[in-house]
Structure formats: C-alpha cells, structure tokens
Amino acid sequence: MMLADFGAEVIKIESPAGDDTRAWVPPVDGYGQGTYFSSANRNKKSVVIDLKTSDGLAYARELVSDCDVVVENFRPGIMARFGLDYQTLAVEKPELVYCSISGFGPGAGAELPGYDLLVQALGGLMSITGSPEAEPSKAGVALVDVLTGQNALAGILMALRVRDTTGTGQEVQVNLLSSLLAALVNQGTATLATGDSPTRMGNAHPSIAPYETFRTGGGLLAVAVGNNRQFGALCGVLGLPGLDEDPRFSTNESRVASRADLKGLLEKALEADTAENWQEKLLGAGVPAGKVNNVGEAFELGHALGLEPSVIVADPTTGRISSQLANPIRLSASPAAYRMAPPTLGEHQGSNFTSHSLDAVKGLPCSASAI
CATH class of the missing domain: 3.30.1540.10 (formyl-coa transferase, domain 3)
Known part of the structure; x- marks a missing residue:
C-alpha cells in the first residue's frame, strides 16, 4: 500500500477464498467491508487466482513477466512448489526484485505460523510490556506486522536503487521475529551487554526519570x-x-x-x-x-496541528467512499495519492494492467496477509 500510494500499480492476488483479513470483523465500514482489511489495501487491484491450477499458475507467471517487484508471504518453500520462487523467476527475469516476508525466516522456523501475537510472545516484547503486577501484554496494534511491512518497503526500495545502477534485481528477505528483535533497540542491546533480560516497568523507562505517566487531579x-x-x-x-x-x-x-x-x-x-x-x-x-488521549482525541490533535492524519478516499470507478489513515510520508514533489478505495474480492478480474515501466513499479502480493 505504501508503494501504491506513491504511484505503483499493485496487483493483489487473492485465493478464491480471499484475504483472511476480509473476514476479521467487526468492525466494518459503511459498505460492510472489514476495517482491518481496509486499513492496508487501498490503491490495490484485486485479482483472484487459484495457484493450485495450471491456468492459475500460467496467469500468475504472465503477470510476473511484466512486473518490477514481486512480494509474497507464504511459508518458506511454498512458492518453490508453484515455480514462483525467486531462483526460478530470476532465470527468466534477472532484473526482478523479489521480496519474501515470513514469520521466522527460511531456516529451522520455516514451518512456524507467522502471527503477530505469537511473535510478540516468542520475541520478548510481551515480557517488557504491561505493569509489573499484571501478566505480560501485547501492544495495542499488530505492531510487529507493521514494522515488518516497513522493513519490506525499505528493502524493496534499496534493491530497486541497486538495480538502477547494476540493472540486476535481487531477493529481499524480511521476517517478523528479526524485525521485532531489531526493534527492541535499547532493551535488546542492554540484554546483549549484561546478559540480564529487562522486566515489565509499566509506563516507566529503564534509563530515564521522570519518564512515565502520573496520576493528576483529573486524568x-x-x-x-x-x-x-x-x-x-x-x-x-x-x-x-x-x-x-x-x-x-x-x-x-x-x-x-x-x-x-x-x-x-x-x-x-x-x-x-x-x-x-x-x-x-x-x-x-x-x-x-x-x-493520555484516546484514539479519537489523538486524531483530533493531529488535525488541530495541521498534520491531516486521515483522508477520505472517493473511488472514481465504484463511487465507494472510504475513511483512511493518511500516508505518514510527505514528499514535496510527488506526494501520496489516494486513487482507489480498498478493493472488493476479484474486483479487477480481467483488467488490462499497464505495460512494464520503471516509472510505475508494480508489486505482486501473492497471498493473503495482515499487512
């Protein structure tokens, strides 16, 4: 979605059952679509392909042949079964940038399910989140999913920059656990330096005081x-x-x-x-x-500061109206554009997609994802 906001044509390939997050409801928007799905899928074109069929694989390979970037988040090894892995595709298309997103990498953890809650637990984040008297707590959003998506974006852009120089693409690998461990920053570094794992401190900071929340006469x-x-x-x-x-x-x-x-x-x-x-x-x-604001108050603050944290997307083709979180990256010469509301399943089946162009980078998500 981040790439799509800045002009990439993104073709989202979904199974006949659709992206899992389409069913993660409530809440839903005014058109009955889950807001979880809507939060990460604007500006994408939805195409349904059954990769278990020969026709489906042929169509997928046809799309890949005209793409600059492929993004997939199946469990490691599954794309190889389809003949859609990087090693296979790069033979025919050496300039391809191919991004694989997994839960625990392609090694011994390849079969582990990559869900944000599981990674927050196994990755130590829950052990340092929450009050000392309470049980470990997850973050209030799927934070590891978001971090991993941002790392995927950075990796794709760096690989494209290298391709600008060399003409050759490469594989980008990111996984949820590595993204979380790297994001532990000071807490992780302290553990490596001392051998001691930090504990939950509520809203206090391990190295700074006063740096936390305090009760007042009101709030x-x-x-x-x-x-x-x-x-x-x-x-x-x-x-x-x-x-x-x-x-x-x-x-x-x-x-x-x-x-x-x-x-x-x-x-x-x-x-x-x-x-x-x-x-x-x-x-x-x-x-x-x-x-300490609630989420509604936080949006009010963002608008009051002129940050425009939300946008209304009016889909010119379908007429759907969607309230969306604004892209946080502001470019002075080529700002984000909100062209399409999150797609219905298979909405762009049979569409003619634009021809290959370095100025219109295409991503090809090949499975349902929470990102």
Missing part, C-alpha cells in the same frame, strides 16, 4: 523529562522548589535510582489540577508533557 499525564534543565522547570511549575537540588534527584542517574520516591512527590503535587491543565502549563515551561 493521566505523561511526562518525558530528558535532562536536568527540564527537570528543574518541572519542579518550578509544580511548586517544588529545591527538589532538583536534592541529592536523590539532582542527576538522571540518581532520579532513576529513587524513581519510586520521586513519583510519589510528583503525583502529590499533580493532584492540584487536571492533566489537560498541567499539559498547558508544562509545555509552556518547555517540559515535554501531555495527557
């Missing part, structure tokens, strides 16, 4: 103090003079060590007003702070 407030100047300003706004000079809190290291005492003192002062009012006062003093 939760997130405070993200990153240096001593900001901490001094926080103390001034809260009416806690001299607290920044207290040996327990005068440096970030000492604040981390005395986190519990510090939180108690700050929350006592924060009881005097609401999170919304504290946000205004603290931001005015240069202290990073904000009330």
Whole structure:
C-alpha cells in the first residue's frame, strides 16, 4: 500500500477464498467491508487466482513477466512448489526484485505460523510490556506486522536503487521475529551487554526519570523529562522548589535510582489540577508533557496541528467512499495519492494492467496477509 500510494500499480492476488483479513470483523465500514482489511489495501487491484491450477499458475507467471517487484508471504518453500520462487523467476527475469516476508525466516522456523501475537510472545516484547503486577501484554496494534511491512518497503526500495545502477534485481528477505528483535533497540542491546533480560516497568523507562505517566487531579499525564534543565522547570511549575537540588534527584542517574520516591512527590503535587491543565502549563515551561488521549482525541490533535492524519478516499470507478489513515510520508514533489478505495474480492478480474515501466513499479502480493 505504501508503494501504491506513491504511484505503483499493485496487483493483489487473492485465493478464491480471499484475504483472511476480509473476514476479521467487526468492525466494518459503511459498505460492510472489514476495517482491518481496509486499513492496508487501498490503491490495490484485486485479482483472484487459484495457484493450485495450471491456468492459475500460467496467469500468475504472465503477470510476473511484466512486473518490477514481486512480494509474497507464504511459508518458506511454498512458492518453490508453484515455480514462483525467486531462483526460478530470476532465470527468466534477472532484473526482478523479489521480496519474501515470513514469520521466522527460511531456516529451522520455516514451518512456524507467522502471527503477530505469537511473535510478540516468542520475541520478548510481551515480557517488557504491561505493569509489573499484571501478566505480560501485547501492544495495542499488530505492531510487529507493521514494522515488518516497513522493513519490506525499505528493502524493496534499496534493491530497486541497486538495480538502477547494476540493472540486476535481487531477493529481499524480511521476517517478523528479526524485525521485532531489531526493534527492541535499547532493551535488546542492554540484554546483549549484561546478559540480564529487562522486566515489565509499566509506563516507566529503564534509563530515564521522570519518564512515565502520573496520576493528576483529573486524568493521566505523561511526562518525558530528558535532562536536568527540564527537570528543574518541572519542579518550578509544580511548586517544588529545591527538589532538583536534592541529592536523590539532582542527576538522571540518581532520579532513576529513587524513581519510586520521586513519583510519589510528583503525583502529590499533580493532584492540584487536571492533566489537560498541567499539559498547558508544562509545555509552556518547555517540559515535554501531555495527557493520555484516546484514539479519537489523538486524531483530533493531529488535525488541530495541521498534520491531516486521515483522508477520505472517493473511488472514481465504484463511487465507494472510504475513511483512511493518511500516508505518514510527505514528499514535496510527488506526494501520496489516494486513487482507489480498498478493493472488493476479484474486483479487477480481467483488467488490462499497464505495460512494464520503471516509472510505475508494480508489486505482486501473492497471498493473503495482515499487512
């Protein structure tokens, strides 16, 4: 979808049963289509192909012959059974960029099912998410799916850039587990350096304080103090003079060590007003702070800041109207375009697709996916 937003013609190949996420409901949009599917499939053309038939395979190979990019997320080895793997296709089309997305890579984990929840559990993310008193928790969205999709996008674009220079394509491999492990960043690096696995800390940060949420006289407030100047300003706004000079809190290291005492003192002062009012006062003093919004409030904030976080897509062919999340990448000369609403199953069966062109990169998703 990211490629399609910037002009790629994307042909989404679905089985006769359709992308699994079409059935992941509720909720649904005004046309009865699941919003899960809609969130990742605008600007794509849907074609139904049964790859288990000779006619289906012939049609798929015909489409591939005119594509710059193939994207597939079957379990490793399945595309080889169809003769649609990179090694086979690259013989006839050496300029092809071929992206394989899997759950656990092509090795010993090839047969493991690649679902976001499973990877969050096996990949350690759940062990550091949630409060210390509660059970491990997943992120509120399929975060690993999204990260892996972004890595696939980056890999495809880099491979195309290399092809611009060499004329030769290559295979791009990404998997959910590797994407998650790389995204553990400071937590993962700390584990490698010390041998100790981090634990759940709720909304607190292992290396910075105060850097978490606090109860106020009305609502939760997130405070993200990153240096001593900001901490001094926080103390001034809260009416806690001299607290920044207290040996327990005068440096970030000492604040981390005395986190519990510090939180108690700050929350006592924060009881005097609401999170919304504290946000205004603290931001005015240069202290990073904000009330904890729900999703609707977050969109309101984005619109108020002029970020245009959502768009209305009016499909010129079908007349369907779809509310969509805006593409977060802003290009000054070639911005994202929202041309088509998420397709119905097989909507573009029998369509004539554009001829091969480096200026209109085509992706060919070859299986149903949550991405």
